[in-house]
Amino acid sequence: MENQKPHVLIVDDERGLRLGTKRLLESEGFVAEAAENGAEGIRLAKSNEYDLAIIDLKMPDIDGIEVLKAIRKENPNTVCFIATAYASFDTAIESTKLGAYSYIPKPFTPEELLLQLRKGYEKRLLILEAERLRKEREERLLEIAYEKTRLKTIMDSITEGALVVNRTGELVMYNSGALKYLDLHEIFIGDVILEILPVEITAIIQKFIDSETYIPNSYSTQVELKPNKELVIEATCSPVPHTDGSLAGVVTVIRNITESVKVEAVKSQFVSMVAHELKTPLAAVIGFLKIILDDEVKVSPEQQKDFLKRSYTRLQSLVVMVNDLLDISRMELRKAQREIKELEIDQILKSIIDFLEIELQKKKITVSLHTDSPACRLKADQNEINRLFTNILSNAVKYNKDNGSIDINISNSGNYLVTRISDTGIGMTKEEKAKLFQEFYRVKNDKTRGISGTGLGLAIVRRIVDSYAGKIDVESNPGEGSTFSVYLPLSLSK
């Protein structure tokens, strides 16, 4: 702007002065335009923004004060001078009140005029610079406000909780996830949040704040906010640096890990149960083998053979159990690989009865099968349905008494195909019934002691029934036998 030539408007009805001033200014590096009366002056000022204006106070058409007002209204940043031969204190005051920068008494020397105009131009440049800065600041403020809204939207769209504290431990920013996962109802920006947060998290944040310098490490902690694993969170705290590298504050990200903690607990409990169930037969076999191999322990050939036979039996049962375990772990996978086709349940049950024939004869158990003729068709995977009923029927044989019976009834009820399998076995108590479908649970009492099993049969049954959105009921009393009712939905969607 300094390299540009200052534009000056001269408004004066006196021709000689007007043209003389114009020529003078042009020779001094100004761009000058002249108006011979007030109306012309106002017109020019409306079509151009001048840096400077020299306005004669007394003009025949419009008074200089009015011209000044009009120019100031149009371009408030134009620096205006009032020139007059009728210099008076009052008019000087009035014109500066109205926004004139200065007052030039007539007649004036070229030096006086130029000095005034140069000072006025400097003023003009300052006004323009201030204006530019003000606009820039306004724009920045808008940008910041927009940035803030955007940041808030982003923060709230994150499903994890996030909260930021400054170096004095005051809350600077948070999202709705933070409230939810910290189980807090209300927090406010500026709160001394360290007093409210769980101590485990506070300890980490405090460590960052105390160290004062910025350490680029994050630390995590798990906190059980509600007992019995009802709400478990993982909080990760990271320092936030200033641009100069000093510590600005700490951001804490909070993740709800309740579900995965629960899954982990179930998994590890399952693993330890499996480990125990696998180790029990192995311990027995190894015990026998150690005795046979131990020279110190005398074992007769008959005993040796007995031990080896029993070891073999234990290992066989171990193989059955491992297969059951594999089936359980494959169950989810199988759901995707099912071969759904129309099955005749009565035919499947008949083939299972044939398969169990030797056991049935040994205990002299009779089996009867009743069906409502249209009731037997169901769309499902044959292997799974076969496995489901084999497990229930083999229990009905194993836990039955000699000369007992098994009664099978297939019918339709509402949307379900219902298969009811009743035995005349040992039955069970309410407590035993409650645990029946748990993995590795086996009813243990004098009557069951001789019966072998993995404890997984009914766990597999339950999984299969669940995977078809079916249900299973058990009615039983000790000594009175048991009835298992399997409900499978007739309209199976894949």
Next chain:
Amino acid sequence: MALIAIIDDDPDILDASTLVLESKGYEVVTASNPKDGYAIVFKHNPDLIILDVMMDEPDDGFFLAQKFRREKIQTPIIMYTSVSKTIGMDYGASEMVPVDDFVEKPITPDELIRKVEKLLVNQVKE
């Protein structure tokens, strides 16, 4: 010779342990559940009790040991354990577990004999 009571619900473990102990000249009585175990201890008043930690319920052995101590039966007890230690459920003898020693399954004849002898010698000294 000393009389030893073994209480374990696994018949294979019972027979193997019995054979090992009998081969060293001990007399053995066995039971395969906590109820019978309690009965044989009262009936035979053994010099040593070997007790499986997990029978019908995961902590049957603990309860039976506590019951003996409550009823002032101070007979030394060796507890058979299985996976508890390997899965981190480590426990030692304490007021809750009032036993004198542990044997981890599978049972090694040498180790069993050594622990049995040690406890029986102590008892004789007392």
